[in-house]
Amino acid sequence: MTDLLAWLAEPLQYAFMTRGLLAALIVGTVCQVLGAYVVLRGMAFFGDALAHIILPGVAVAYLLGWPLGVGALIAGILAAVGIGALSQRREIKEDTAMGVIFAGAFALGIALLSTQRSYAVDLSHILFGNLLGVSTGDLWLMGGLAALVILLVVAFYKEFLVLSFDPVLAVTLRLPVTFLKNLLLVLIAVVIVTSLQAVGVALVLAMLVTPAASAYLLTRRLPAMMALGAALGAAGAVIGLYLSYYWNLASGPAIVLTETVLFFVVLLFGPSRGLLWRRRAATA
Amino acid sequence: MSARRWVGTVLMALLLPMAGCTGLPAQTPPTETTPKVLHPIALGPGERLRVLATTSIVADVVAAVGGTRVEVSALVPPGVDPHAFEPTPQDARSVAEAQVVFENGLGLEAFLGDLVQSAGTGAPVVSVSVGIEPLRAGNPAAEGETAARAEWDPHVWLDPQNVILWTQAIEAALTALDPPGAADYAQAAEDYRLELRALDTEVEAILAAIPEGQRRLVTDHEEFAYFARRYGFEIVGAVIPAPSAAAEPSARELAALEDAIRSTGVQAVFVSSVVTPALARQLAEDTGIQLVSLYTHSLSDNSGPAPSYLALMRLNARLIAEALAG
Numbered sequence: 001m002t003d004l005l006a007w008l009a010e011p012l013q014y015a016f017m018t019r020g021l022l023a024a025l026i027v028g029t030v031c032q033v034l035g036a037y038v039v040l041r042g043m044a045f046f047g048d049a050l051a052h053i054i055l056p057g058v059a060v061a062y063l064l065g066w067p068l069g070v071g072a073l074i075a076g077i078l079a080a081v082g083i084g085a086l087s088q089r090r091e092i093k094e095d096t097a098m099g100v101i102f103a104g105a106f107a108l109g110i111a112l113l114s115t116q117r118s119y120a121v122d123l124s125h126i127l128f129g130n131l132l133g134v135s136t137g138d139l140w141l142m143g144g145l146a147a148l149v150i151l152l153v154v155a156f157y158k159e160f161l162v163l164s165f166d167p168v169l170a171v172t173l174r175l176p177v178t179f180l181k182n183l184l185l186v187l188i189a190v191v192i193v194t195s196l197q198a199v200g201v202a203l204v205l206a207m208l209v210t211p212a213a214s215a216y217l218l219t220r221r222l223p224a225m226m227a228l229g230a231a232l233g234a235a236g237a238v239i240g241l242y243l244s245y246y247w248n249l250a251s252g253p254a255i256v257l258t259e260t261v262l263f264f265v266v267l268l269f270g271p272s273r274g275l276l277w278r279r280r281a282a283t284a
Numbered sequence: 285m286s287a288r289r290w291v292g293t294v295l296m297a298l299l300l301p302m303a304g305c306t307g308l309p310a311q312t313p314p315t316e317t318t319p320k321v322l323h324p325i326a327l328g329p330g331e332r333l334r335v336l337a338t339t340s341i342v343a344d345v346v347a348a349v350g351g352t353r354v355e356v357s358a359l360v361p362p363g364v365d366p367h368a369f370e371p372t373p374q375d376a377r378s379v380a381e382a383q384v385v386f387e388n389g390l391g392l393e394a395f396l397g398d399l400v401q402s403a404g405t406g407a408p409v410v411s412v413s414v415g416i417e418p419l420r421a422g423n424p425a426a427e428g429e430t431a432a433r434a435e436w437d438p439h440v441w442l443d444p445q446n447v448i449l450w451t452q453a454i455e456a457a458l459t460a461l462d463p464p465g466a467a468d469y470a471q472a473a474e475d476y477r478l479e480l481r482a483l484d485t486e487v488e489a490i491l492a493a494i495p496e497g498q499r500r501l502v503t504d505h506e507e508f509a510y511f512a513r514r515y516g517f518e519i520v521g522a523v524i525p526a527p528s529a530a531a532e533p534s535a536r537e538l539a540a541l542e543d544a545i546r547s548t549g550v551q552a553v554f555v556s557s558v559v560t561p562a563l564a565r566q567l568a569e570d571t572g573i574q575l576v577s578l579y580t581h582s583l584s585d586n587s588g589p590a591p592s593y594l595a596l597m598r599l600n601a602r603l604i605a606e607a608l609a610g
Contacts, residue, residue: 014539015570114370124532132535133562248534 011245020131021241022139024255027195027207028237030146032229033153034191035212036222037184040164044209045095046083046185049102051192051204053079055109058126058196063112068126069141072196076189079105084182129200129252131241138197145194149187160184161222198237199252206256211236214259214266236262322408322460325383333462336382338393339366340583341441342412342450344593346386348476349454353465362585365558366392367528371399379403384461386454389413391527392438410457412450416440419509421527437527442511442580444484444597448477483594484514490601491515493609500548500608502541502573504555504564505529507580520544523567529559538567545571552607556580576607 011017057075087094162170215229240255332355337343343358360366380403389411421435440446455473459466499517505524521541552574555561568575578600579590590596
C-alpha cells in the first residue's frame with residue numbers, strides 16, 4: 001500500500017507534473033460535458049474538422065508572438081460560425097463542405113508555419129500537445145474557459161437537450177434553433193482550444209468523443225452520460241499521465257490510448273450492452 | 285474500412301510523428317576525417333568564388349578566410365535553428381548556384397543531403413570540421429543501447445580551438461578551388477587565427493571569474509560539450525537530453541534534471557537563441573534559477589549583439605560569467 005502511495009506521489013513532487021495533471025483533469029472532464037452532445041448528434045467528424053481548422057489561427061498567433069490559445073480561440077469561433085452557416089445551404093452536403101474547409105485550413109496553417117523554417121518542433125507541439133510545458137498562465141486560461149463552457153451548458157441545458165433529441169420539437173417550441181446550434185458549435189470550439197496544450201490538434205477528437213462513446217454504452221440518460229463521461233475522461237487522463245511518466249511515453253498519446261482501452265473494456269464487459277454478455281446470452 | 289485504407293491509416297500514424305524528428309543518428313563514424321579532392325574552378329577576371337555556407341557561423345568564418353576573393357552567403361538565416369531547418373525551393377536554388385558548399389558536418393545539417401540532391405548540383409560539399417576529433421553525443425559514460433546509437437556532437441565551434449581547425453580546412457579547400465588566391469587565403473587565415481587565439485585567451489579570462497565549484501552548466505539541449513571540455517565546466521544536464529533541439533524530453537528526464545539542479549545548486553539554465561524556451565522557462569521558474577539566452581547556433585543580425593563569431597563567443601562568455609559567478 002505504501003508502495004502504491006509512493007508510486008502515486010513520486011511524479012507529483014515536480015511542479016510541472018502537478019500542472020500537467022491539473023491540465024489533464026480539466027481537459028478530461030470539461031470535454032465530456034460537450035462530448036455527450038457530439039456523440040448524440042453524430043458530430044465526431046465535425047469535431048475533428050474543427051480541431052484542424054484551428055491550426056491557421058494558432059499559426060498566426062505563433063508568428064505574431066501572441067499566446068497560441070488566443071489565435072486558436074478566434075479561429076475556432078470563426079470556423080464554428082462559418083460551418084454553421086455553410087450547413088444551412090443545400091448545394092453541398094455538410095460533411096463535404098467540412099472536408100474541403102478542414103483540409104484547406106490545415107494546409108494554410110502548415111504553410112504559414114513553414115515560413116518560420118524551423119517550425120518542426122513547434123508544429124509537433126501543436127499537433128501532439130505538450131503537457132509537460134503547461135504554465136500557470138495556461139492553467140488559468142484552461143480553467144477559465146472550462147468554467148465558461150460548463151456555465152453555458154448548464155444555462156442552456158434544456159434547450160440543448162431538446163435540440164439533440166428532437167429537433168422538430170425544438171422548432172415547434174419556437175426555440176432559437178440557429179442560435180443554439182451555433183452556440184453549441186462555438187462551445188465545442190472553445191473546448192477544443194482548451195485541450196490543445198494537452199493533446200494537440202491531431203488527438204483532440206479522442207478527448208471529445210472516446211469517453212462519451214464509452215458512457216453512451218452504459219447509459220442513455222444525458223446527465224448520467226455527462227457524469228460518466230467526465231469520470232471516464234478524468235480517469236483516462238490521470239492513468240495516461242502516470243503511464244507516460246513511468247513508461248517514458250509522450251503524455252498526449254498515452255492519455256488517448258488509455259481512453260481507448262477504457263472504451264474497449266466497456267464495449268466488451270459493459271453490464272447491459274457488453275458484447276461478451278450478449279454473446280453468452282445468445283449461446284445460453 | 286477497406287484493407288487498403290486501413291494500411292494507409294496505419295502508415296499515416298507511423299509517419300506523422302516523424303515530422304518532429306529530423307536527423308537520423310549517424311551509424312558510422314563521420315566522413316569528415318578525410319578531406320575531399322577538389323578541382324580548381326576557372327574564374328573570369330573580377331569574378332568571385334560563389335560560396336554557400338550552411339549556418340551563419342560557418343559563413344562568418346569562411347568570409348574571414350576568403351576575404352574579397354569569395355562571395356559568401358548563409359543558407360540558414362540568423363535566428364533559425366539549423367537542427368530543425370526546413371529548406372524551401374529558394375534554398376535549393378541557392379545551392380544550385382553555389383560553386384562550393386561549406387557545412388559544419390557531424391550531423392548538424394540533417395537537411396543538407398536531400399537539398400544537395402534535389403538541387404542537382406555538382407558543387408562539392410566541404411565539411412569545415414575535417415580534422416576535428418569529434419565527441420560522442422550524449423552521456424559519454426552510457427554503455428550498451430545509448431552507445432550503440434552512435435551520434436556525434438556537432439557543436440564544435442563553441443571551442444575556438446576547433447574553429448582554428450576550421451580555418452585550416454577552409455583555407456585548404458579555397459586554395460584547391462581557386463589556386464591563384466593561395467597567398468591571400470593563407471594570409472587571411474593566419475590573421476584570423478591570431479584573432480581566434482586572442483579570443484580563446486579572452487574567453488578564458490572572462491570565465492575565470494567563476495569559482496571552481498560553480499563551473500556547472502544546464503542547457504536547453506546538449507550543445508556545450510566542446511566548450512565545457514575547453515574551459516573546465518561540468519555538464520549537469522540538458523532540458524532536451526539530445527544533441528538536437530528537435531527532440532522531446534520525457535517527464536522522467538525532466539524530473540531527473542530538476543533533481544540534479546537542486547542537488548548541485550546550479551544557478552542558471554542557458555538556452556539557445558534559436559529555440560522556443562517554453563520548457564526551459566518552466567524549469568527555471570520551478571527550480572528558482574535564472575534563464576539566460578545565449579547565441580549558440582546562429583549569429584544575430586548585424587544590428588544585434590552577436591553579429592560575428594568573435595562577438596558571439598565574447599557575449600556568451602560574459603553572460604555565462606555573469607550568471608554563474610554571482
